[in-house]
Every structure is written in C-alpha cells, then in structure tokens.
Amino acid sequence: MAAHLTEANLNDPVAQHMRQDVACLRIDQTVAQALEEMRRQPPAGRIVYFYIVDADRRLQGVVPTRRLLLSPLNQPLAEIMVRQVIAIPQRATVLDACEFFTMHRLLAFPVVDDERCLLGVIDVELYTDELSEVSGIGDDLFQLIGVHVAQARQNSPLIAFRNRFPWLLCNMGGGILAAFLAGLFEAELQRVVALALFIPVVLALAESVSIQSVSLALQVLHGKPATWPAILYKVRWEMLTGLLLGAASGLIVGGVALVWLGELRVVFCVLGAIAGGVAVAAVVGVAVPNVLRRLKRDPQVAAGPIALALADMLTLLIYFNLARRLLA
Numbered sequence: 001m002a003a004h005l006t007e008a009n010l011n012d013p014v015a016q017h018m019r020q021d022v023a024c025l026r027i028d029q030t031v032a033q034a035l036e037e038m039r040r041q042p043p044a045g046r047i048v049y050f051y052i053v054d055a056d057r058r059l060q061g062v063v064p065t066r067r068l069l070l071s072p073l074n075q076p077l078a079e080i081m082v083r084q085v086i087a088i089p090q091r092a093t094v095l096d097a098c099e100f101f102t103m104h105r106l107l108a109f110p111v112v113d114d115e116r117c118l119l120g121v122i123d124v125e126l127y128t129d130e131l132s133e134v135s136g137i138g139d140d141l142f143q144l145i146g147v148h149v150a151q152a153r154q155n156s157p158l159i160a161f162r163n164r165f166p167w168l169l170c171n172m173g174g175g176i177l178a179a180f181l182a183g184l185f186e187a188e189l190q191r192v193v194a195l196a197l198f199i200p201v202v203l204a205l206a207e208s209v210s211i212q213s214v215s216l217a218l219q220v221l222h223g224k225p226a227t228w229p230a231i232l233y234k235v236r237w238e239m240l241t242g243l244l245l246g247a248a249s250g251l252i253v254g255g256v257a258l259v260w261l262g263e264l265r266v267v268f269c270v271l272g273a274i275a276g277g278v279a280v281a282a283v284v285g286v287a288v289p290n291v292l293r294r295l296k297r298d299p300q301v302a303a304g305p306i307a308l309a310l311a312d313m314l315t316l317l318i319y320f321n322l323a324r325r326l327l328a
Contacts, residue, residue, distance in 0.1 A: 011093055011094070011095070012093065012094045013090070013091070013092075013093060013094075014088055014090070014092045014093060014094055014096065014097045014111060014122060015090045015111060015119065015120070017094060017097075017122065018111045018119065018120030018121060018122050019120055019121050019122075019123060020119070020120045021043060021044040022043070022051060022110070022118060022120060022121045023038075023043040023047045023048075023049070023050050023051065024050070024051050024052075024053050024057075024118065025037070025038075025050050025051070025052050025053075025063065025077055026052070026053065026054070026055070026077075027052050027053065027054050027060045027061070027077060027078050027081075028076075028078075029076070029077050030073065030074055030075060030076050030077065031068060031071045031072065031073050031074070031075050031076075031077065031080070032073035032074065034050075034068065034077060035068075035073075046123065047065065048065075048107045048108040048121075048123060049062050049063070049064060049065070049107075049108055050062065050063040050064075050065065050068055051063075051085075051110055051118055051121075052077055052078075052081045053118055056117065057117045057118055058115065058116050058117050058118070059085055059087060059110055059112055059116050059117070059118045060078075060081070060083070061077075061078075061081030061082055061083045061085055062081060062082050062085045062110075063077060063080060063081045063082070064082075067080055068080070085110065086100070086104055086106065086109060087109060087110045087111070087112045087116070088100055088109045088110070088111050088112070088122060089111075089112060089113075089114075090111055090112065090113050090119055092111075097109065097122050099298065100122075101124060103293075103296045104296070107123070107124050108121050108122060108123045108124065109121065109122050173309060177309075177313050184320070194257075194261050194263065194266045195266065195269065195319075195323055195327075198253070198257065198266075198270050198273075199316075199319070201253055201274075202253075202270065202273050202274055202277055202315060202319055203277075203312055203315060203316070205246075205249050205253075205274055205277065205278055206274075206277040206278055206280070206281040206311045206312070206314075206315040207281065207308055207311055207312065209242060209245055209246075209278045209281045209282050209285065209311075210281035210282070210284055210285040210307045210308060210310075210311040211285065211304065211307070211308070212282075212285065213238055213242075213281070213282045213283075213284075213285025213286045213307070214285045214286075214288065214289055214303045214304055214307050216286070217234070217285065217286045217288075217289040217290060217299075217303070218289050218299060218300060218303065227294070228294070230290070231287060231290040231291065231294065234286050234287075234290060235283050235286060235287050238282045238283055238285070238286040238287075239279055239282065239283050241282055242278050242279035242280070242281065242282025242283060243275065243278075243279045245278050245279075245282065246274055246275035246276065246277065246278030246279045246282075247275050249274050249275075249278060250270065250271040250272070250273075250274035250275040250278075251271065253270055253271070253274055254267045254268075254270050254271035254274075257270050265326045265327055266327075268322070268326055269319065269322045269323050269326055269327070272318070272322045273315065273318050273319035273322055276315075276318040276322075277311070277314065277315030277318050277319065280311065280314045280315065280318070281307075281311035281314070281315065284307050284310045284311050284314070285307045285311070288302075288303045288306050288307045288310070289303040289307075292306075
C-alpha cells in the first residue's frame with residue numbers, strides 16, 4: 001500500500017492487501033514440535049505473531065514470539081497461547097483495519113472468514129514505506145497511521161459525512177430533550193420570567209467548559225489506551241477544576257443578576273446552576289473522550305457532540321430543579 005492512504009485505498013476490501021504467508025502452528029503441537037516444523041519449513045514472510053489453528057485452519061489463539069522461544073520444549077502450545085484473538089473479518093475495509101491498528105495498537109491482525117478460518121494477516125508495514133526503516137516500535141508508529149487515515153477522511157466528503165453525521169444526532173437529540181425539559185418546568189418559567197433570560201449564559205458557560213475539557217483530554221490521549229483507574233483520576237481533578245470555574249463564573253453572573261433584578265432567589269438559582277452545570281460539564285468533557293477510547297471508538301469525531309448534548313441536558317436539569325425548590 002502507498003505511504004499516504006487515499007479514498008480508494010480506504011474503501012478497498014482488506015483481503016486485497018493481506019499477506020497469505022502466515023506463520024501458523026497447530027494447536028496439538030508442543031513447543032518443541034512447533035520449533036522443529038519451523039526449521040524444516042520456515043515461514044516465507046515477516047514473522048510478527050504465531051497464530052494457532054486447528055485441523056480445519058480455524059483460528060484458536062496467538063503466541064507471541066518471545067513466549068514461544070522462552071517456554072519449556074515439552075509444553076503444549078494450547079497452554080501458552082492467548083485465546084482471545086482480535087481478528088479482522090474479510091468483509092472489512094482498509095479503513096476498518098486502520099482503526100484496528102490505532103485502537104488496539106498491535107503490529108498485525110489475522111484476517112478470518114465467517115467460520116473464523118485464517119485467511120491471511122494485515123501487517124503495519126503495509127501502511128507506510130517508512131516503517132521498514134524504523135528500528136523501534138513506539139507510539140509514533142500508530143499515530144502515523146492515524147494521521148494518514150485522518151488526512152484521507154478530510155479529502156473525502158463522503159467518508160467524512162459517514163463518520164461525522166451519526167454523532168450529530170446526539171446534538172439533535174440533546175436539543176429536543178432540552179426543549180422537552182423546558183416544557184416540564186414551564187410553570188416556573190412563567191412565574192419568574194427572569195429565569196428564561198439567563199438560560200443562554202448558563203448553557204453557554206457549561207458548553208464552553210465542556211469543549212475545553214474535551215480538547216484537553218484529546219491532547220493527552222494521543223492514541224494511548226485509557227484505563228478505568230486513569231479515567232476516574234482525571235474525572236476527580238477535572239471536577240475540582242470545574243467547581244472552581246463554575247464558582248467564579250457564577251459569582252460574576254450572579255452579581256450582575258443581583259444588581260439588575262435585585263431578586264435573591266433568582267441570583268441563587270443562577271449561581272447554583274452555573275457552578276453545578278460547569279462542574280458537571282467539565283467532568284463530562286474529560287470523561288467522554290476517555291470512555292470512547294476505552295470502548296475502542298474514535299473520540300476525535302464523537303466526543304464533542306456527545307459531551308455537548310450531555311452538558312446541556314444536565315445543566316438544564318440542575319437549573320430548573322433549583323428554580324423549582326427555591327421559587328416554590
């Protein structure tokens with residue numbers, strides 16, 4: 001494959017670009033038998049992982065080279081192989097394969113049919129000519145693949161539409177739910193019209209902080225895997241930051257409301273909504289990209305719409321419930 005992926009490359013079936021000279025071992029072999037067979041019939045291509053198959057060539061597991069070489073000779077392959085193998089279906093496209101590499105950060109993936117029979121392997125060397133000269137494998141390799149995919153997506157309106165439009169449905173759904181929430185609290189809005197005057201600023205602050213948190217989270221991720229303890233740690237610190245931002249913003253807007261309207265109950269509603277809404281929006285903004293990465297989804301496209309929709313709905317819930325309690 002060429003060094004720079006094009007729209008045509010991305011839509012190709014992955015089977016057109018796979019290598020068929022796969023390093024296969026049988027599940028009924030021992031380490032000694034597997035090594036002896038490889039000496040008699042060395043694999044023709046580059047060896048990244050050894051794939052374990054049964055008599056019908058169905059994929060059963062994978063053995064990293066280091067584990068194979070360092071295991072006792074009499075140990076069965078079935079005992080040292082990794083049974084949970086991430087495989088690419090033959091109907092997948094090159095774009096799907098690229099996302100497998102950037103999400104799972106492996107150097108090769110087996111390609112299988114519907115019966116999970118091993119057909120071939122997709123290797124990172126297929127994605128850029130420069131990889132043959134790389135002496136060490138690090139994060140930059142997977143980022144390079146991700147950059148090539150991103151460039152190809154930007155050059156293809158249809159691919160960009162396919163990847164971005166579904167996530168805009170989150171904004172549409174969030175807007176419709178926000179309007180529904182406003183209808184549920186119509187009595188409060190009619191009783192204190194000033195509440196409606198501050199909805200734009202309350203939502204704008206929450207959305208701004210949410211986008212800030214999303215942007216910062218994406219900068220930190222850089223294709224790295226996210227773990228649940230790491231996500232909880234980031235959420236805790238972002239919540240504290242959000243509380244500080246919300247309190248400062250709420251005091252300023254609340255002060256303006258006090259001077260303008262002179263109604264303390266409205267001031268407390270605005271102050272509480274901004275402080276709570278901004279804190280929640282900050283948490284949502286940092287959590288969504290990390291959770292999407294953890295779930296093997298692309299946070300660069302999906303995180304913004306999801307975070308904004310959640311921030312809007314949660315902020316309005318805080319605002320209207322405060323109004324119902326304080327203005328009853």
